[in-house]
Amino acid sequence: MVVPSITFNDGNKMPMFGLGTYLSKPGEVAEAVKYAIEVGYRHIDTAFFYENEKEIGEAIREKINDGTIKREDIFVTTKLWNNSHKEHEVVPACKLSLKNLGLDYIDLYLIHWPIAFKSGDALTPRDASGKIEFDDTDYLETWRGMEKCKGQNLVRSIGVSNFNAEQLARLLSQAKIKPVNNQVEITLNLNQKSLVEFCKKNEITVTGFSPLGRPGNRYGIKNLWDEPIIQSLANKYNKTPANIACRFILQSGVSPIPKSVTKSRIKENFDIFDFNLTPEELQEIEKLNTGSRVAPFSEGKESKYYPF
Numbered sequence: 001m002v003v004p005s006i007t008f009n010d011g012n013k014m015p016m017f018g019l020g021t022y023l024s025k026p027g028e029v030a031e032a033v034k035y036a037i038e039v040g041y042r043h044i045d046t047a048f049f050y051e052n053e054k055e056i057g058e059a060i061r062e063k064i065n066d067g068t069i070k071r072e073d074i075f076v077t078t079k080l081w082n083n084s085h086k087e088h089e090v091v092p093a094c095k096l097s098l099k100n101l102g103l104d105y106i107d108l109y110l111i112h113w114p115i116a117f118k119s120g121d122a123l124t125p126r127d128a129s130g131k132i133e134f135d136d137t138d139y140l141e142t143w144r145g146m147e148k149c150k151g152q153n154l155v156r157s158i159g160v161s162n163f164n165a166e167q168l169a170r171l172l173s174q175a176k177i178k179p180v181n182n183q184v185e186i187t188l189n190l191n192q193k194s195l196v197e198f199c200k201k202n203e204i205t206v207t208g209f210s211p212l213g214r215p216g217n218r219y220g221i222k223n224l225w226d227e228p229i230i231q232s233l234a235n236k237y238n239k240t241p242a243n244i245a246c247r248f249i250l251q252s253g254v255s256p257i258p259k260s261v262t263k264s265r266i267k268e269n270f271d272i273f274d275f276n277l278t279p280e281e282l283q284e285i286e287k288l289n290t291g292s293r294v295a296p297f298s299e300g301k302e303s304k305y306y307p308f
């Protein structure tokens, strides 16, 4: 099965389905990535913040070395973390991610959040009272560093994550190189229709994170498994609720990146390319939109660039 691709405004292409790896621990993530590649995944999503780039890189290189894939067959996304937002910090941070991954280039490098933390080694620097130490670096400055990463051929494409429409418009008005992608939370509870529309109008593709709504999430948001409409569509198409969620997201033009380290689920989640939800079914699913988030990053509200 060949995963459909979407073309960026810079001409590069991204497979519209990938493997998420947030909270995929060292010790389990390599097996997950290798298995995903065997099953047909061609897009892996990681981040410096996930602290698993090294093991993911090793797994990818193993699948290149054993002849399963070539480097150009696999699309790797990683992200700049909030503690490296100053312009001069971006290229070194990108080089560190490249070194971790053991790759010659990154396919897509994203600003993980529009929010900056104090620079330094701590991923989440906190003061004595436990509060996050934010920094007022403007993401427009950070973007200039991202443009240098592309200029130096460290990365093929550059984009952002967790940006709202206003922030994107401001970035588009200043950027020399347009962002190609915005990676944001997209679930059955949060379909982000207007943000997706805005991105499409501005030639920015959208990747949907937490597409399964992070089952068992700590915010008590209802599992998609419990929705009768999802259950009945799963029965109709002989698919699973996870498949219905990812298919819904895919048909809205967004690339879902479900995370799993469980072989049976990695295989199950990939099984979305041989059926179509009807327009009426898509409308029914849209009614599940409540606007609740599994990744609100509430502590970030202290930053002037908090996006939600």
Ligand SMILES: NC(=O)c1ccc[n+]([C@@H]2O[C@H](COP(=O)([O-])OP(=O)(O)OC[C@H]3O[C@@H](n4cnc5c(N)ncnc54)[C@H](OP(=O)(O)O)[C@@H]3O)[C@@H](O)[C@H]2O)c1
Pocket: 019, 020, 021, 022, 023, 045, 046, 112, 161, 162, 183, 184, 208, 209, 210, 211, 212, 213, 214, 215, 240, 242, 257, 258, 259, 260, 261, 262, 265, 266, 268, 269, 295
């Ligand atoms: N840019 C950002 O700020 C940002 C934020 C969050 C996430 N992301 C990216 O998006 C990816 C996906 O989001 P996510 O990890 O938050 O949530 P998710 O993919 O919606 O859910 C992952 C959870 O669902 C379980 N799961 C996977 N497939 C399943 C299935 N078929 N049936 C039942 N349970 C299943 C996984 O368990 P097992 O692993 O135990 O199987 C895991 O606990 C992340 O991994 C990361 O790469 C990006």
